[in-house]
Structures are given as C-alpha cells and as structure tokens.
Amino acid sequence: MTRVLLTGGSGFIAAWVLDLLLQQGHSVVTTVRSRAKADAIKAKHPEYGSDKLSFAIVPDIAVEGAFDDAVKSDPPFEAVLHTASPFHYNVTDIQKDLLDPALIGTTSILKAIKKSAPSVKRVVVTSSFAAVFDPAKGDNPGYPYSEADWSPLTHEQALENMVAGYRYSKTSAERAAWDFVEKEKPNFTLSTICPPLVLGPTAPWLASLDNINTSNARVRDAILGKFKENGEIPPSGVYLWIDVRDLAIAHVKAMDVPDAAGKRFFTTAGYFSNKEIVELIRKNFPEYADKLPPPDVKGGDYPPGGVYKYDNSRSKEVLGLEFMSLEKSVVDLVNSLKAVGEQFVEFYYKTFDENRAGLAGLYRDTSMLTFESSEVQGTASIVEKLTNLPFQKVVHQVATLDAQPTQNGIVVLVTGALLVDEEQKPMSYTQLFNIIAESPGSYYVFNDMFRLVYSAS
Numbered sequence: 001m002t003r004v005l006l007t008g009g010s011g012f013i014a015a016w017v018l019d020l021l022l023q024q025g026h027s028v029v030t031t032v033r034s035r036a037k038a039d040a041i042k043a044k045h046p047e048y049g050s051d052k053l054s055f056a057i058v059p060d061i062a063v064e065g066a067f068d069d070a071v072k073s074d075p076p077f078e079a080v081l082h083t084a085s086p087f088h089y090n091v092t093d094i095q096k097d098l099l100d101p102a103l104i105g106t107t108s109i110l111k112a113i114k115k116s117a118p119s120v121k122r123v124v125v126t127s128s129f130a131a132v133f134d135p136a137k138g139d140n141p142g143y144p145y146s147e148a149d150w151s152p153l154t155h156e157q158a159l160e161n162m163v164a165g166y167r168y169s170k171t172s173a174e175r176a177a178w179d180f181v182e183k184e185k186p187n188f189t190l191s192t193i194c195p196p197l198v199l200g201p202t203a204p205w206l207a208s209l210d211n212i213n214t215s216n217a218r219v220r221d222a223i224l225g226k227f228k229e230n231g232e233i234p235p236s237g238v239y240l241w242i243d244v245r246d247l248a249i250a251h252v253k254a255m256d257v258p259d260a261a262g263k264r265f266f267t268t269a270g271y272f273s274n275k276e277i278v279e280l281i282r283k284n285f286p287e288y289a290d291k292l293p294p295p296d297v298k299g300g301d302y303p304p305g306g307v308y309k310y311d312n313s314r315s316k317e318v319l320g321l322e323f324m325s326l327e328k329s330v331v332d333l334v335n336s337l338k339a340v341g342e343q344f345v346e347f348y349y350k351t352f353d354e355n356r357a358g359l360a361g362l363y364r365d366t367s368m369l370t371f372e373s374s375e376v377q378g379t380a381s382i383v384e385k386l387t388n389l390p391f392q393k394v395v396h397q398v399a400t401l402d403a404q405p406t407q408n409g410i411v412v413l414v415t416g417a418l419l420v421d422e423e424q425k426p427m428s429y430t431q432l433f434n435i436i437a438e439s440p441g442s443y444y445v446f447n448d449m450f451r452l453v454y455s456a457s
Contacts, residue, residue, distance in 0.1 A: 018041075
C-alpha cells in the first residue's frame, strides 16, 4: 500500500486513476477546487474511509505555492500523481488560462514536494503528445514519433492561437519538470506520461456531466447529428489515441514499476479517424442512424498521403500496457452517457422519496418544473411545490429509462410506477429531465416535466 497524492481529482483522467488506486488498496488524498467537489466524489465512494480517501482543497493551481499545504500529510506521502492541468478551448487569455496553470501548477507542486514532503520517492506528471508533436511538419508521413521527440513551439507562437497555446503549455510544463529534477536533485524520481487524444467513458461513479471532456466531444457531436448537419465529417486533427482506462493504468504503473523512474512514456493505442468513429457508432447503435452522415460522406478520413508513425514500445515493455480497441472505447463511451442518466435518476428519486427539500441543489433560478398542468420556475418555487404535494411518502419504481446527449448536457426520459402513501394503487408516470452541465463536478436540472398517465388497476 502506498500513500498517494493525486491532483485534479474531479478531472476526466484523474477519475479513473483514483478508482484504480483505491481498487489496488492505496491510500489517496486527491486535490479538488472546492469542498462541494470533494463531497460529490466522497459520496460516490462510501466504502472507503478517510484513511483510504481524503481531500485537499486547491482552488487555483496557477498560484505560486498552491500545493504547499496539500503535500503535507500524516502519514506522509510516498508518491505524487500530478494530472491537474487545463484542456479546453474556452479561453479568453492564453497566458492566464492555459500557460500559467500548466507551468506554475507543475513547478509549484515539485517545489512543494521538495520542501515539505521528503518522503515522496516517485512523481508522475501527465504531459501530452502535444509535447512530442511538431506541428510545423504536419502529417509527416513515415516519421516515427517517440519519447525522444519534443515540440519545437516557442512562447511567441503559443500566444498566436488557442491550439498552439495548449500545445506549448504541455511542452513548457514537462520541460520545466525535467529541468527541476536535473537542477534541484530532489529525493524523488520523475516519470511523465504523453498521451495523444484520450477517449473512453466517464468514470462509472461520476453522477455529473462535466466529463463529456474535450476529446470525447467529437463522439457526442456525431450522435447529436452535427456531422450530418455540416455535410461532412470534420478533420480528425491528431490521428493517435488512447482509452482513458489504459491511461490510468499507465499512471499507476509508472508509480509502481522501478524501471519507469526517470523516463517519458508515449502512450498510444494506435491510429483512429473521425470517419472510423462514425462507422463504429453506426455499427453498434442503430438508434443513431438518422443522426449520422451517410457512409459515403466526405471528410474525417486519413490523409491520402499517409501520416506519421509511432513507437510505443517503451510503454508496452516497461509498463506492460496492453491497449484496448477503438471499438470498445467508443461503445463504452456512448453507453456511459446512459449510465450518467441512470445515476442521476437514482439520486433524484432517492432524494425525492426521503427528503424533498434536498432537491434544492439540483435546480437554479432559470429552472422550470411542469407538474401535470402546473408550471413553476426557480429553485425556491420548485422546492415549495414539491414539498407541498398532497402526499407524504412516495416510492418511484422505474420501468424504462432512455438518455440522449445534448449540446450542453443530457436529456433523460423515465417511465415507471408511482406508489403514494402505501395505501393507494400505483400510478403510471412519465418524467423528462433536461440536465445541464454547469461546471466541472456540477450540474442542474434546466427543465423537469412530470405527468401521471393513469391509475394502474
């Protein structure tokens, strides 16, 4: 058992790393930006006591000294897995929103470990293929990218656009980590993980929607019909990928395997294209057929002149990675959207049946509740309506549930039976939830429509 500090605990990658660490019996402290996020993660892991899962609040990783308190622990940490870093294109200031969080977040945690956590012997940092890839060479047919390659982007180029900014942020942060180890000679060794596009399902314990992450958005857009609307499949961008669950294994292996110390790891399962993703959705989910572009549509395929090669031999030989197929990753991702809907409905009905006032956190002032023919808007009005319904005890018995992604969330349609005050016969009902992702680790009900269908005989 190892005492581990995991940064960015509510993130897409860290969620799977956390699950894997806990399953293997490690004791984990994970950083999150707020107490609310900590409470949400803890609530989904009730089987683990504070000796196995606890939290450190780090509101802003881009602040010098952000991790000074987080690295202090009793018992002391033996390893640190640093996954916290931005990956989104909702950027208004490249320096502030991308470059500073990546660079300062990485250097500040290394400084904090050296200063206040001398017991730490292994540090693993999540980098990216962006720190390996040379965008100036484009598709670069036949060139074999490996851990020996570094992106040549400059700071000036990074400020030109968001894509360059993201790539440079990963490169500068990883270089700074290696420079720190070389110059400061700390007690710990360093390993870095350089994944390309990361696909795969949201963590099964996450009852939130924020983990429709940037990489997975292309799958969501395909089943929303966006590719069809545009008349062509968009370019794939990068042509290499890895499933998030394999990436989680890579992080934990880099912490555990002695030979991983002091090494970069280029972790990729191989090639993919957006066109392949569309065809995998068509094959496995016929219900989305009318949303997908026709098989002969243009775009989204590999360049006719070919693309770069890859060398992932170190990841396989040192870490022992065995990569899952693209089909499994895409199928599991689409199915995970329904799982999010199931988790939400379970939580909602449990709260409704036991403590209706507790539903307040799921609504906002813009939310609308339609209960039969009555409409109310806003958190206070909705909760008042639900708590003053003319029955005390309710049991929801779900018969069917269908979840479909939307541009910014998910729609969940539920049918079932309603048992009221134990003495009445069950009544059939339908309920439609439109759930909106609000921020990482947070979501709310934008529209809630409930209708009793008939009284069952």
